[in-house]
Amino acid sequence: MAQSFLVDTSEPAKDHFDARNDLELIAAINNGDAAAFEALYFRHRDWVVGLAHRFTGDSDSALDVMQETFLYFLRKFPGFRLTASLKTFLYPAVRNLSIAARNKASRYQATATELERIEHTPASEAVETGIGDLAVVLAGLSEDHREVLLLRFVDGLSLAEIAQAAETPLGTVKSRLHNALELLRRDERTKEFFER
């Protein structure tokens, strides 16, 4: 069973475009500018939902986590100071809230309907075999290995940002990434990506 690691959401961020960068928006929010918070919310909402979905595997839980994450972020104002990228700041919050949501959800057994839904996720209907194989292999990796690959090649975080977001030493991040790539390289289903 392959899991989908990316999400498509309704109301894309482009409808809420704001030319200011994150630092400028945060400065405005510190001055009480609610419109600046709205711009920042839509700018990062989809990424937070996608990340929460990666951790929880459930759309409803992902939405709850997304809401809680932004409410947690809102409580930092006024006086919030961004010292790294906003993704780096939000990542631990999303992860921790997702773990809590997942633990809460695990109390309930999956129903037959839910199992059927999982069986027919878009991942199992991948047009390209290679991509489907990648999803399957990723699903079989440990969470640490999978997460470092997705943060690096899907979310575009630098190694330093991953280390800060995951609250892990940079050396450990590099080691995990190296080992994860090595696993993909050795797997029959994904080694083709490494062949010239």
Add this chain to the structure above:
Amino acid sequence: MQTANHNDGHDDEGLQAPQKLVAAFSQLPRERIFIPRTVDEAVLREARRKLAKSESPKFPWRRLIPHFAMAAALVALLAYGFIRNGSRSLAPVFAREDLNHDGRVDILDAFALARQLKAGPVSGPGRDINGDGVGDERDVETIAAQAVRLEKRGPS
């Protein structure tokens, strides 16, 4: 979705991913998640409420700090001046003839000056009781006469 240049120049060797793999990541299956407008509104409504509260003008206490400091310094200065001057006014004032500072002009003060004269010449306005510019036996007599006069008068 970011697919461009995930292998930045600062990446260590062995941490590079082939472009084919990077492209494959961007094409991973996607879950369609519908985000109800109510979900967005709940967050944004809370943001509007909280930020409106934080924007409301507060009394600029900080601007008054220099004024408070000046006022405190002025009070301290006045208090110092009061204490210094007050201490002087509280100090007991003795009559010029009351050489032993016992609060009375009597024969003991005459004896005190006589003893000082016996030890050697004395000078200073505190010893020139009669105002002739010199501290001598005539000043002793002046004190003695004063003492007798006071005794004759008796307590009033």
